[in-house]
Amino acid sequence: MKRLTLLGATGSIGTQTVDIVLQHPDLFEITALSAGHNIKTLKKILADIPAGIVCVSEESDALALQKEYPGIEFVYGDEGLCTLAMRSDYDLLVNALVGFVGFLPTLKAIECGHDVALANKETLVCGGALIDRALKQYGRKLYPIDSEHSAIFQCLQGNKKEQVKRLIITASGGSFRNLKREELRDVTVEQALAHPNWSMGAKITIDSADMMNKGFEVTEAHWLFDLPYEQIDVIMHPESVVHSMVEYADHSIIAQLGAPDMRLPIQYALTWPERYDYQLDEPLDLARLGTLHFSAPDYERFPLLALAYEAGKKGGNLGAVMNAANEVANQSFRNREIPFLMIEEIVIDAVHSARFSELNTVQDLIDADTWGREYALERIRSFNK
Ligand code: MG
Secondary structure, eight states: OEEEEEESTTSHHHHHHHHHHHHOTTTEEEEEEEOOSOHHHHHHHHHHOOOSEEEESOHHHHHHHHHHOTTSEEEEHHHHHHHHHTOSSOSEEEEOOOSGGGHHHHHHHHHTTOEEEEOOTHHHHHHHHHHHHHHHHHTOOEEEOSHHHHHHHHHHTTSOGGGEEEEEEEEOOOTTTTSOGGGGTTOOHHHHTOOSSOOOOHHHHHHHHTTHHHHHHHHHHHHHHTOOGGGEEEEEOTTOOEEEEEEETTSOEEEEEOOSOTHHHHHHHHHTTOOOOOOOSSOOOHHHHOOOOOBOOOTTTSHHHHHHHHHHHHOTTHHHHHHHHHHHHHHHHHTTSSOHHHHHHHHHHHHHHSOOOOOOSHHHHHHHHHHHHHHHHHHHHHHTO
16 A cells, blocks of 8 residues: 655646546555645545645635644645655655645655655746756655656656667647647637647647747756756657657667557556556557648747756756746646746746856745746736836
8 A cells, every 4th residue: 555645636646646546446555645725625635535644725715624624634835745745654745736835845755755756847946956966866766747848757667778779759739739820919818728638737828829838848857857958858749648768779669559548657656666457448550640740949939948958958046037037927827917928938048047046945946936936926916007
């Protein structure tokens, strides 16, 4: 029986993790979980999952819930997330938080001797160097939940990492993949939120539409698999059936295929190196699908993908600046305060305006994050004047 602490239980990855746990009551139990503001979904989860300790965003929610569920301990806020991560009574932290808020709980869990199944890619985009250092120091492991990285992880099984020539990350191209740049000027939030293949949370769906998400995934792959950016490529693949590939020294390419369903990579992260049955509505049927397409990415059409390579290669504080500016701009677009193309503009200018510095401490990271957020907020304020 594996005891899980699940952060971000009410989000898209979180609820699918709960699905998997409920399908395998003999394999997993969730001993602790966090939910942000979505108390309704939290209550639904608590009806099935007898967690001992629960973290919510707001103190007022924690107090109200404490009265309703006297048998559960409630904590709140960012500190509450770290309290959960630092407990000793679990085996694997599943981090399904969205954004920079996921960084510190990941670091704390590693420092307390835990392995982490990571869906929160922002942790590595911002502070990959600090996480990498902690993993080595405490001898812990990260298990990727992101579908592309799960695919690469699967393609690496039974092979030698020194013989890898390159990683090939597939990209669907998101909601606007068939539009030209000039056609992006007036796109709406609703159009951006309609992803052709994957059902995901709002933030990542917008990140997919401008391919910031794919840029983040390049950085994520760099840290997860310890390979230089020169050995990480992106290829467009609109069907989202090949989830990613690894090319070896002999030019043999190994790919992982499957239905675009996040429960598969989530389950593999929880059960590695074993595989278990999963009740899937529509398993992949290649004969019915018939054709798969691939093409090279257009870095001028998707400048945030190019920016992520640039920021990743330069390193230091730039990943955290890029992420912070993007979190603010992405949210601001969803609030209908700025047009879609302004997300790119703000994130690119933030990275190019930031003063480079090395990332040695958590405080360095917080400083970079704060700077990136303030830069983006200032741009949005002057735009709306
Ligand atoms: Mg992905």
